Amino acid sequence: MSFVRHASYLTLTRIFTSGLGFAIVMLSARILTPGELGSFMATVAGVALLTRLFSFGLGQSAQYFGAQEAVQKEDYGASLLVAALLLASISFVILMIFTPQIGQLSFAGNSTAQEVFAVLKYGIPAGIIHLLASLYVLGKRKILLYFWLAILPLISSFIVLFWGLFTSQGLKIVITAWIVQYSISAIIGVLVFFSFDRFRLKGIGQSLRLLFNYGKKAFVVSTSAYAVSSIVLLTGIWFSINEEVGFYTIGQTFAGALLLVYGAIGPMVFSYVGSMDKDAEYKNFIAQVCRISFIVFAVTTIAIAAIAPLVIPVLFGAQYTEVYLIVWILLPGLIFSATQRILENYLYGRSLHGSMVYIHGLTILIMVATSALLAPKLGAVGLALAKSVGFFCSFVFTLWLVSHRGGINKVVDILPRPSDIRLIFDKLQSMARHLWKKN
Numbered sequence: 001m002s003f004v005r006h007a008s009y010l011t012l013t014r015i016f017t018s019g020l021g022f023a024i025v026m027l028s029a030r031i032l033t034p035g036e037l038g039s040f041m042a043t044v045a046g047v048a049l050l051t052r053l054f055s056f057g058l059g060q061s062a063q064y065f066g067a068q069e070a071v072q073k074e075d076y077g078a079s080l081l082v083a084a085l086l087l088a089s090i091s092f093v094i095l096m097i098f099t100p101q102i103g104q105l106s107f108a109g110n111s112t113a114q115e116v117f118a119v120l121k122y123g124i125p126a127g128i129i130h131l132l133a134s135l136y137v138l139g140k141r142k143i144l145l146y147f148w149l150a151i152l153p154l155i156s157s158f159i160v161l162f163w164g165l166f167t168s169q170g171l172k173i174v175i176t177a178w179i180v181q182y183s184i185s186a187i188i189g190v191l192v193f194f195s196f197d198r199f200r201l202k203g204i205g206q207s208l209r210l211l212f213n214y215g216k217k218a219f220v221v222s223t224s225a226y227a228v229s230s231i232v233l234l235t236g237i238w239f240s241i242n243e244e245v246g247f248y249t250i251g252q253t254f255a256g257a258l259l260l261v262y263g264a265i266g267p268m269v270f271s272y273v274g275s276m277d278k279d280a281e282y283k284n285f286i287a288q289v290c291r292i293s294f295i296v297f298a299v300t301t302i303a304i305a306a307i308a309p310l311v312i313p314v315l316f317g318a319q320y321t322e323v324y325l326i327v328w329i330l331l332p333g334l335i336f337s338a339t340q341r342i343l344e345n346y347l348y349g350r351s352l353h354g355s356m357v358y359i360h361g362l363t364i365l366i367m368v369a370t371s372a373l374l375a376p377k378l379g380a381v382g383l384a385l386a387k388s389v390g391f392f393c394s395f396v397f398t399l400w401l402v403s404h405r406g407g408i409n410k411v412v413d414i415l416p417r418p419s420d421i422r423l424i425f426d427k428l429q430s431m432a433r434h435l436w437k438k439n
Contacts, residue, residue, distance in 0.1 A: 013147040014260045020154040025253045027161040028174050029246075029316045036171055038245030039112040042237045044178065045230040046106045046113075047120050051127035052226040054091035057219030058083055060348060061211040062132045066139020067349075077136065079207035081193040084132040088125035088186075095121045110237045112171075119175050123182035130185035133192045145192065152188055157181035218348070224360030225344065228394060229337070231364050232387045235371045244379035250316050251326025251384060254308060255334055258300050262293070262338035269342055273349025286346045286402075293342055297335045305331055326384045333388025336395035343398045355401055363394040 029037055052059070058080070065076040095102070099121055107113035130149070137146045157177045164173035233252070236245035269289060308324040316323070344356060367390035374382030 011260070013143060013150060016147070017150045017154060018257065018260050020151065020158055022253060022257070024154065024157055024161060024177070025249070026315050027158070027165065029250060029320070031161065031164055031170060031174055032246075033243075034246030034319060035242035036112065036246075037249060038242040038247075039107075039110055039237065040116055040171065040174060041249040042110075042233050042245055043107065043113045043116040043120060045233045046117065047123050048127070049223075049226055049230050049234070050091075050102075051124050051131060052223045054087055054094075054124060055128045055131055055215075055222075056087060056212070057215035057217070057222050058087065058211060059131045059135045060218035060222050061215040062136035063139035064214055064348070065211065066136045067141075068139075074207070076207055076211065077193045079204050079211055080132050080136055081190065082204060083208060083211055084129045084189070084193075088128045091128060092122075092125045095124060106234070107237060110242070112242070113237060116171070116175060120178055120182075123178065126182040126186035126189075129189035131189075133189035137192060145195070149188060149192060153181040153185040156184045220357045221360065224357055224364065225341075228360050228363050228367070228390065231367050232371055232383050232390070235368055235386075236375065236383050239371050239375035240379050240383065244375070244383070247320065247323055248326060248380040248383045250312065250320050251323045251330060251380065252387075254312060254323070255304065255327045255330040257304055258297060258331060258334045259338060260300075262297075262341055269345040269349065273346055286343070290339060290342060294335070294339060297338055301331045301335055323380075326380050329381065329384040329388055333391035336388075337391040340391070340395040340398045343402050347398075347402065356398070359394060359397040359401065362397065363390050366390045366393050 025041070028040065032040060062076075062080050065074075065080075068074070099118060102121075103114040103117045107117065130153070134146060134149045137149060157180060160177035160180050161174065164177065167173060169176075233245070233249065236248055269286070273285065305328055308327040312323050312327070313321045347356060367386050370386035370389050371383060374385055376382070378385070
């Protein structure tokens, strides 16, 4: 199956999962006050970041070696399951002992966030199992299985929250919804490893060494990369009031629809590049993907910006009417972020990602400094500006790295061309004809 076909199917998966994620935030916004929503979503971001931290980079190992199975004729499913259970157990023990210290360090004096974290911490071991299973399946290009892995936990959370609309349990029902989601994700994560016919423990010791060696290199890079996307939400409760963080959360959720396109392209770049072995093939592939992606990002951004003032009050409530300004500030930064993440996946596929840790570290410092400067006076607007500025800097830094180490010799190689627009229309027409014939 071609890259375009795979990316198209992954787009449908992202549409379903992002739609459910959007609905979950929408229902949460209806159940909680803006202040409670800000504290809760900051806590969820902290849990997700800790999940990446405790996964020790094995998410990237799972995707890389899942893609390598086609080349090496080896199987890594059993080794990944053992590694996932080991990491989940270690994280559980650490969290049980150090919950107060971690909560205080992560959420400062925010008592609501610390209260939520005391419960949601159990989602971290579950998230490790689900993360490794999902990325392993994605590396193997089993898109349908990836779809069910992604969507089933979200469906369970949505059902609980929808029922919560008709109760008066407030924060309690929202916490319950996320605990149910984490539980379902762990169960199906374990089951997916057993779904492959060739699951076996032979040679597991050597496979574990390979997984952890790759993960060791990816650990700081992957954790810092995730921190770039979530650090502004976390610092929001340090430098601003909870209500402003709630407004920022809604703006980030709505603008994040742009990442639907990235979600369909970026991970597939990793999987495809991981199976390539020629320099010319690398260069031509990533240059064309970047050019086409930028066109699609730009068109999507215009559409999101146009509907934001009309749709946000209807979906989230009248108290969020002005949030469209946050969306407009975030969208340019998200274009740069999506393109940067495509380039980063390219570097992962070529095992050239080590230097990304410096870029992510510098980006985090820029975001935290800008948040500290702008958020106390501008609130949600300041947080949005901090994120967009950081994303732009990250894109510039990553483009410089790719041009020096990744095979793209000129920036002009990734600038859109008329031929790319024609290619997009040709592919859309081809897919439409294919669907027409099937129906």
